[in-house]
């Protein structure tokens with residue numbers, strides 16, 4: 001089989017599906033290929049659904065502000081319930097170190113259009129009354145952030161992409177990418193060959209595998225993170241609570257309450273666990289439970305229903321790599337989403353569509369500049 005497309009997207013995940021949705025809406029002829037059986041079954045389905053524009057880099061703030069607009073208006077626009085919940089985010093500080101980091105970011109965040117403020121302990125306890133007041137210095141609150149279901153949003157975007165004309169082929173592995181005269185011309189899978197002048201690498205944790213097919217090295221290395229969900233309880237927690245205090249076994253911890261009452265939680269293990277292992281561990285629950293109960297004592301006694309483990313596609317500095325290859329014409333990358341691919345996906349999908357149609361806005365150029373795959377990897381994102 002040999003068919004021609006304007007764009008071939010590799011990976012039907014947090015980034016590939018919204019990109020296909022945006023491109024189909026612009027009448028591009030799109031094919032999305034994924035080796036799994038249905039959309040959003042890679043890292044996307046392991047995300048807990050947090051969607052925030054509270055980042056340290058202007059590029060991510062801008063893209064995620066657009067993601068928030070898309071998610072918060074999805075039901076009104078398309079009719080699907082994606083369980084959008086606008087509870088906001090609160091990054092809490094119990095130490096001067098974290099208070100300094102969080103306060104230091106506010107000026108940049110506000111200048112990038114984010115609605116965020118620092119609240120002292122008394123004020124923060126009005127917004128998050130369940131927080132442990134002992135030692136609380138204060139925290140940020142960004143009311144426009146929220147959460148929704150990664151599977152429901154992914155599926156709704158997939159349906160919209162299909163009704164806009166995008167084709168999806170599942171259970172197909174990419175075995176080759178043909179390059180002629182320095183530019184991409186076709187993708188080869190175990191099922192067929194598809195011609196295209198543009199390939200979008202949206203292969204998440206497996207992005208480097210795709211890069212190797214065109215002789216490029218992408219510095220994307222996955223590490224694995226665990227999450228869980230409790231039984232439902234009466235609503236008591238508005239925002240997502242994020243604690244960036246490093247402890248012996250965890251670099252941070254974050255959780256929120258679903259509209260249906262369950263608490264969904266995750267942490268970043270310390271030390272990190274590099275690799276592709278997605279088997280749950282027995283070590284996760286004792287560590288995360290201790291941290292959560294320290295922050296919100298009334299969580300003690302809540303029963304956990306399920307835990308799972310998935311991959312963060314990490315880049316060297318904790319920010320994504322987005323843009324055209326300078327070596328191979330027609331090869332576009334949207335990789336290294338780290339712990340934020342679900343929240344970046346919708347806004348980034350639209351930007352990628354504009355990139356393919358050569359219709360970039362000045363703000364897009366700022367984003368592409370900051371997230372350039374050809375940048376020098378120095379430092380680390382403050383809110384990784």
Ligand SMILES: Cc1cc2nc3c(=O)[nH]c(=O)nc-3n(C[C@H](O)[C@H](O)[C@H](O)COP(=O)(O)OP(=O)(O)OC[C@H]3O[C@@H](n4cnc5c(N)ncnc54)[C@H](O)[C@@H]3O)c2cc1C
Nearest residue numbers: 011013014015035042043044048050204310340341342343
């Ligand atoms: C516990 C946990 C909690 C998280 N919570 C959040 C959160 O609250 N908010 C948030 O924004 N992010 C969160 N994340 C991170 C988020 O899940 C990822 O950043 C995001 O899913 C990455 O998106 P992606 O499109 O790059 O990759 P994926 O969603 O994994 O999509 C990549 C797709 O490419 C396909 N693919 C790869 N190689 C090939 C190939 N050779 N041939 C065919 N198909 C291929 C894969 O099968 C996969 O479907 C969390 C992650 C974990 C593990």
